[in-house]
Every structure is written in C-alpha cells, then in structure tokens.
Amino acid sequence: MRRRDGFASRAQWRYFFANPRLRRYARDKAHATKGGPIIRYRRLPTRRGARRR
Numbered sequence: 051m052r053r054r055d056g057f058a059s060r061a062q063w064r065y066f067f068a069n070p071r072l073r074r075y076a077r078d079k080a081h082a083t084k085g086g087p088i089i090r091y092r093r094l095p096t097r098r099g100a101r102r103r
Contacts, residue, residue: 056083056090059098063091 057063057079066076083090 054078054082056080057094059096060091060094061097063094 054075057066063076063080063083066072066079080090083094085093
C-alpha cells in the first residue's frame with residue numbers, strides 16, 4: 051500500500067466519502083490524517099483555499 055497524505059479539510063473528507071469513485075481511497079486518506087481516531091475530523095479546517103463571498 052502506498053503512503054498517502056491525509057485530508058486537507060472537512061469538505062474534502064466529506065467529498066471523498068460521498069463520491070463513489072473516490073470512496074476506495076477515503077479510508078486510507080482518513081487514517082493518514084493527523085490526530086487520534088476521534089480527533090482527526092474535528093481538527094481539520096472547514097475549507098482550504100480562498101474565502102468565497
């Protein structure tokens with residue numbers, strides 16, 4: 051199994067688990083995200099990138 055980077059944001063996390071094409075990578079990516087089992091999702095920012103208005 052290849053080393054993956056963790057999720058960058060909560061939006062990306064939700065997108066990977068919701069998209070059938072990306073779901074196969076979602077679990078590995080979730081485990082690669084820093085933090086403990088319960089903290090991982092909560093410590094991520096809501097979104098990354100430019101703020102939309």
